[in-house]
Amino acid sequence: MATRAAANIGERRVMLATPRRVHIVGVGGPGTSAIAIILAEMGHRVSGSDMHESKVLEQLRDRGITVNVPHRADVVDRCDLVTSSAAVPQSNIELRAASEKGIAVLTRAEMLGAITPHARTVAVAGTHGKTTTTTLLTLMLRAAQLDPGWLIGADVQQLPASAHWGADLFVLEADESDSSHLAITAQAAILTNIDLDHLDEHGSLAGITASFDAMLAATDGPLVVCVDDPAAAALAASHDAITYGTSPAATVRATDVRLSNGAADFVVRWGGVAQADTTSSNIAVHLPLRGMHNVRNFLAAFTMAQALGVAPATAAAAISNFAGVHRRFQVRATHNDATFVDD
The missing domain is CATH 3.40.1190.10 (Mur-like, catalytic domain)
Structure with missing residues (x-):
């Protein structure tokens, strides 16, 4: 099964050694917003889109990343690469538009595969x-x-x-x-x-x-x-x-x-x-x-x-004063002998 999993990823590696225009569909997610930050700090021109406004989207805009709400097919027109959250269906209008225009559409795994050689x-x-x-x-x-x-x-x-x-x-x-x-x-x-x-x-x-x-x-x-x-x-x-x-x-x-x-x-x-x-x-x-x-x-x-x-x-x-990671066995409250944990 490992061979099949590797085959699903494919051998595709997109070179990011020169600045590219990258659009991220579903950019408000924890994984995709992090990728947006990485790509922007690498020197690429990054844009993104999501269904609803959020604090995360405002933080990305503060970094100079263009974010559109909701999704629109035309936002991919001048992009070199498009990637998305795994939660975004392939029927998404931006992913469909990118495919129709011949723009490379990468999975999250493929994008990480393009970033890590650098x-x-x-x-x-x-x-x-x-x-x-x-x-x-x-x-x-x-x-x-x-x-x-x-x-x-x-x-x-x-x-x-x-x-x-x-x-x-x-x-x-x-x-x-x-x-x-x-x-x-x-x-x-x-x-x-x-x-x-x-x-x-x-x-x-x-x-x-x-x-x-x-x-x-x-x-x-x-x-x-x-x-x-x-x-x-x-x-x-x-x-x-x-x-x-x-x-x-x-x-x-x-x-x-x-x-x-x-x-x-x-x-x-x-x-x-x-x-x-x-x-x-x-x-x-x-x-x-x-x-x-x-x-x-x-x-x-x-x-x-x-x-x-x-x-x-x-x-x-x-790590002597480490406060932990959000929602990783995070204690939210205690009552009598009960401890309430978010994980």
């Missing part, structure tokens, strides 16, 4: 934890003054926007739901876990696993994989990846974990991973997020940050 890309993949891990790694790289770019499918209080085109590194979620993880050109990759999901795209757990296997094989650089997840651990062994988790077999391991009051305190121990600081092999961490799943998300980001040259102390300090 930066040193770090792909964060896995069934669960992509958004939080991408955010944590971005904060660590920013703390190390590396001026990374990022593309995150949610709002983060500590970041100025959901997306940014940086000076060198580009960190993004590599989504398996539309096989974006197979379209992206990456020089480093994280695999958080493998679970049964998106069967419409991959057919089976074996198909999903095969797609992650193909992604790791295509990545030209450090691979960071969770050894606590059996399916991911099997791929880690076959790709000689740096591993993380709570297992004694992990290269980077969390020990002495204490979960309380919506936070986690633990010690990270490591060995055998290239790092900026060789004077120690452990560090105490306070993570202001609840749950073991977030301990593992931290370990994923921490391990990749080390592989990219960030000192462990810098990486740990970068």
